[in-house]
Amino acid sequence: MSMSQSTLDDDDLFGEAATEMRSDVEEHLDAAREALPDPDDVWDVEADNTLGVLNALRSGLDPGEAETHLRDAKKWYTMGERADAFDDAGDLEDDIEAVEDLIADLSAAREQVSDLAGTVPEIRSELESADEERDDAGDDESDE
Template sequence: MSQSTLDDDDLFGEAANEMRSDVEEHLEAARDELPDPDAIWDVEADNTLGVLNALRSELDPGEAETHLRDAKKWYTMGERADAFDDAGDLEDEIDAVEGVITDLSAAREQVSDLAGTVPEIRSALESADEESESDE
């Protein structure tokens, strides 16, 4: 094997290690950007709509999605280059973070729908109450 080949192999090994580090760093950054569990559980507001709006804000995954995308990008590149000896742990971590972000987004959408419905229900109840009072 020539010196050039050894250098190429060494460089490839270095690049593979850097790719793995990039994936791990982006996954850690994504986890760090996820909402604090207590912030979702302990929402304070003066009324139901306030609680829903506060909850919707707290369910925002924020920059976690961007970091996850970067982790997946580097992971995919490393996988296609066959640069990782064992990437099962990275794949599992990516799937776990992606699952949390998916759940957050789905919950945020449900809360948004409810936040739009609650004022309508209140208005309908107020109208029904006014009609009931006028009938008396």
């Protein structure tokens, strides 16, 4: 095999590898989107009280396996970029950023809901204490 033949084969192999890498990134991005919560799970919740609503919402906001798939997409994208394997990777970069932003929004909202789920029972308890004190004060006045 001549030197130019070997180079041609290497170029063909590199081209195949680049195509497979792009395909891997796209497949992982699709899997990430598929793993995102269903919009109805975030919007429609059934519960008996506020805490139940907050817990259901917190569960609905869980990005689940989407984060793992996004990580894999970024891994293959980074490898392809460093190898200069993509002719144009702008679309992949945009898609990665969009999924990444959505996961970040889910995580931030989930954290806020978790904070609220922790605060609401405390507020209820404080209100109950205030209510009891008010009742006790009312009883004291009626005793006089």
